[in-house]
Amino acid sequence: MKIGIMGGSFDPIHHGHLLAAEHAAEAADLDEVWFIPSHAAPHKDQRPRASDEDRLHMVKLAIASNRRFRLLDWEILRGGVSYSIETAEMLRQTYASDEFYWLIGADMVQYLPHWHRIEELCRLLRFIGFARPGTTIDLDELKPEIRDSVQIVQIPLIEISSTEIRRRIAAGRSIRYMVPEPVLEYIEERRLYGS
Ligand SMILES: Nc1ncnc2c1ncn2[C@@H]1O[C@H](COP(=O)(O)OP(=O)(O)OP(=O)(O)O)[C@@H](O)[C@H]1O
Numbered sequence: 329m330k331i332g333i334m335g336g337s338f339d340p341i342h343h344g345h346l347l348a349a350e351h352a353a354e355a356a357d358l359d360e361v362w363f364i365p366s367h368a369a370p371h372k373d374q375r376p377r378a379s380d381e382d383r384l385h386m387v388k389l390a391i392a393s394n395r396r397f398r399l400l401d402w403e404i405l406r407g408g409v410s411y412s413i414e415t416a417e418m419l420r421q422t423y424a425s426d427e428f429y430w431l432i433g434a435d436m437v438q439y440l441p442h443w444h445r446i447e448e449l450c451r452l453l454r455f456i457g458f459a460r461p462g463t464t465i466d467l468d469e470l471k472p473e474i475r476d477s478v479q480i481v482q483i484p485l486i487e488i489s490s491t492e493i494r495r496r497i498a499a500g501r502s503i504r505y506m507v508p509e510p511v512l513e514y515i516e517e518r519r520l521y522g523s
């Protein structure tokens with residue numbers, strides 16, 4: 329099987345993530361997309377605002393209606409810094425006959441040279457990059473060892489970020505239609521992000 333990996337903080341998960349996963353899967357002919365919430369993103373100084381349990385639960389609610397989407401809690405269970413190379417090694421050991429494609433937004437494509445043990449990671453899987461509003465992808469900036477592992481797909485642009493959602497909630501503004509309805513209800517019920 330061809331499996332896409334959608335890693336992220338998902339603090340909270342939003343329609344930008346879901347749309348990107350769906351369209352990237354279609355464009356690259358992937359059989360499934362596995363969502364892997366990180367415990368602590370390697371390049372972010374701060375831990376996510378919501379707990380591991382709440383972020384896992386929100387992803388579960390958001391993907392429940394899509395038969396091609398799955399949730400993997402490996403990075404949460406592993407704890408510590410969530411280096412993708414460690415996850416990729418576990419995936420390759422556990423599912424030796426599958427092919428893995430790490431799905432990343434444009435911001436992350438340009439940041440690839442800084443990923444932990446990136447050249448080893450490029451030998452274990454390929455990356456599928458897609459545009460994100462406000463960022464451009466310039467593959468020429470990447471050295472060939474990395475560039476050759478990246479495939480770019482076109483997806484509809486949707487200007488939503490978790491940061492903007494957290495800001496809106498804190499300011500008492502609406503986030504309806506930015507996140508799936510069950511996620512909105514969960515955020516309100518658990519009073520996450522100062523709601
Ligand atoms: N609106 C979007 N369109 C396309 N890709 C996105 C979008 N939002 C996030 N992504 C991608 O999804 C992955 C996980 O992102 P992440 O969970 O950090 O969300 P975020 O909205 O960027 O969060 P934050 O604002 O807290 O940094 C990254 O590869 C990121 O580039």
Ligand SMILES: O=C(O)c1ccc[n+]([C@@H]2O[C@H](COP(=O)([O-])O)[C@@H](O)[C@H]2O)c1
Pocket residue numbers: 334335336337338366369370371372410411412413436442443444
């Ligand atoms: O392994 C790394 O060094 C690395 C550096 C930056 C980002 N990543 C992964 O890229 C994915 C998107 O990151 P983020 O912070 O936008 O959620 C997520 O799965 C991160 O763990 C991984």
